[in-house]
Amino acid sequence: MKNIELTVRDVLERESFQKAKLAAGATGLSRKIRWSHILEVREFESLINGGELILTTGLSMALGLEEQLSYIRKLNELGASALCIELADNSKQIAPELLELADRLGFPIIVFEEVIRFVDITQDLHTALINRHHKMISEMDRLSGRFIELSLMSNGILKILQELHEYFRREAIFISDRPSPYFYPSEAKESEAALRDILEAEGGLEGVGRYLETSDNRYASVPVRGPGQVWGRLFLCMDEPLQDDFYFLILDRAGLAISQVLLRNRTIEERKQNLEDKVVRNLINGQRMDPETVRAVLSARGKNMYYRVFSIRMPEIPPFPSQDLLEEELVQRALLIRSLFQRHGFFPAITSGESEMAVIAFFISEEQQSRRNDRFLPLIREFRNMSAPQFEGSRFGIGKTYQGIADVRRAYRESEDVIRLQEEGITDSEFYEGLGIHRLLLLLKRSGELETYVEDYLGALLEHDARHDSRLFETLVVYLECGGVKKEAAERLFIVRQTLYHRIGKLEGLLGTDFMEPANRLALEVAVQAYRMLEQTEAEKRLPVH
Secondary structure, three states, X not given: OOOOOOEHHHHHOOHHHOOEEEEEOHHHOOOEOOEEEEOOOOOOHHHOOOOEEEEEOOHHHHOXXXXXXXXXXHHHHOOOOEEEEEOOOOOOOOOHHHHHHHHHHOOOEEEEOOOOOHHHHHHHHHHHHHHHHHHHHHHHHHHHHHHHHHHOOOOHHHHXXXXXXXXXXXXXXXXXXXXXXXXXXXXXXXXXXXHHHHHHHOOOOOOOOOEEEOOOOEEEEEXXXXXXXXXXXXXXXXXXXXXXXXXXXXXXXXHHHHHHHHHHHHHHHHHOOHHHHHHHHHHHOOOOOOHHHHHHHOOOOOOOEEEEEEEEEOOOOOOOOOHHHHHHHHHHHHHHHHHHHHHOXXXXXEEEOOOXXXXXXXXXXXXXXXXXXXXXXXXXXXXXXXXOHHHOOXXXXXXXXXXXXXXXXXXHHHHHHHHHHHHOOOOOOOEHHHHOOHHHHHHHHHHOOHHHHHHHHHHHHHHHHHXXXXXXXXXXXXXHHOOOOHHHHHHHHOOOHHHHHHHHHHHHHHHOOOOOOHHHHHHHHHHHHHHHHHHHHHHHHOOOOO
């Protein structure tokens, strides 16, 4: 690994330290120095940030042995790089126990045996540090440009990993959300497999920190991000944790270049999906399609392959100023959604519109498990947690499970029915199976029989309320919801029991004295739901057109 940072070993080679000697802590010569600091006080905890070369005239040597040992331990714990002591006075000596402790900790102690000007040393070190900092910036610019250059070449990802390997002299590995392996050198194949196994065991690419360990090695790790999600992780083998963010910045730049390669390649792939979009659009609209074309585009077929249609309705947005911008947005959406579904084990076929998307989500399952909703629940949770702004506030509906392609239109209508009832405030379910009685009401509504049903069971009651400005319909709804428990119904209506009896008498006059018999009660409960559905439809018709 190229060393740009200033270390204790580098300092000892500088001209200003030619008269210094290393007294102890030789194993700590690789410690990084970020600054120098003159320290002549005993209480210094708030003064040390880590990485300082401490300069002192030997005040600590005037302390007792235990205090001297505590002084060294504390400097080491706070992350100081080394201690430089001026010992021009022969009466001052470093205790052997102190040198032994420094050796054990790997904490360098440097001794000047003559009077020195600390200002000359600090000026020299600060100049060296500033020069190193400029060198780091220059190196960062050079590497960033090199990574971008490599990203434009064929096999760009592999070339970027090779550049990292040549710079750090360590294994460089990239693991994406797809099975294609990327690593350099070729001996890193087993390491790539081990890292992939760990990621799969720990739940994927998202929940990985800066470091990951296999049984053989430790790796630094940075995420490689696509639009709204993590597409992969870049790993660099290392002997010890990287002590400076500079090296992580290099990995970040390499990861950014890799993300550009992935974005370009996946955008090209997505643009090639025009035929898929057309096939899916025709299938959900019930148009006839050439069977060979369908088989070629929707290749996810098999004995244990099932599907559901997943519809997404996005909030209304201002029209796109040009067709090119709309096409670019549709490609980005499809790219994001396709990756999301694939990550959860689905084989998606997608069609996109300006404010809606439909996904035929194929999946492999045993027949008895194919209708379970819990397969989609993790996907729904991740969808809700996505940071992609274009999907914020979206609704989605999921049709029933099917196997034959001929049922795609039916599955799509089911998913759209779910969204429609969500918008009407009738259901919170994302699944068609969760609609309950409203599935039958939708069929009645489409046949034109829903109004007739409501009129037959509630017509006289609604007419009475309209003529007398009464609240018998509300009373009926609450009374039904309370299961005929008068005390609970009166409390919910905020009326006394006697008033409720009076209203129930009027309900019996309009609906019949047996309206709470099981069969009649069921019919009325269905009629109430049907009336609410019709009422919501009429309210939508009255909304102003913008």
